[in-house]
Amino acid sequence: SIQRLDSSTRSKLLQERNTYLHRSSMNGSDKAQFIVASFYEKGNFGEVNIEEALKWYKASASQGNEMAEKSYNELSQRISEANNRIQSQIAYQNKLNLEAYEQRMAEQREYQKKQKRKELIKNTALILGGAAAVTGVAIGASRRRR
Numbered sequence: 001s002i003q004r005l006d007s008s009t010r011s012k013l014l015q016e017r018n019t020y021l022h023r024s025s026m027n028g029s030d031k032a033q034f035i036v037a038s039f040y041e042k043g044n045f046g047e048v049n050i051e052e053a054l055k056w057y058k059a060s061a062s063q064g065n066e067m068a069e070k071s072y073n074e075l076s077q078r079i080s081e082a083n084n085r086i087q088s089q090i091a092y093q094n095k096l097n098l099e100a101y102e103q104r105m106a107e108q109r110e111y112q113k114k115q116k117r118k119e120l121i122k123n124t125a126l127i128l129g130g131a132a133a134v135t136g137v138a139i140g141a142s143r144r145r146r
Contacts, residue, residue: 018045025056033060034068041075050079 005013021039024032037056040049054075060068 025059028063030060030063030065030068033057033063034065034071037068037071041071050075 018039021032021036025036033056037053037060039045040056041053042048054072057068057072057075061072
């Protein structure tokens with residue numbers, strides 16, 4: 001078993017296997033293309049690479065490999081479902097953001113109304129105070145004349 005080998009030997013054998021698989025895939029082996037695709041899907045070449053997996057599944061399926069066609073369709077379906085979930089989450093978050101924005105705008109409009117009322121009351125008081133002062137001066141002047 002490859003697991004019993006020392007890490008250096010195991011690493012070298014895995015590298016040779018990967019090189020052989022890639023070479024066979026490039027030369028058109030539908031079986032090698034299928035294996036390469038599944039390795040990319042599972043991350044056996046390092047990182048998971050869905051784009052490469054789909055590319056190699058499609059290449060293998062185009063040569064009549066039914067397992068590759070099935071895997072391609074299943075992976076495409078999972079991607080589509082994941083995209084739909086993400087779009088739903090984005091739409092929900094946008095809705096929440098819009099509701100919060102509308103609430104802030106309503107609060108801001110209410111605050112502005114209160115500020116306008118305060119300003120109106122202040123201006124009215126100034127006008128009435130000025131009128132009272134003018135009236136008071138007029139009343140005082142008319143009393144002095146008597």
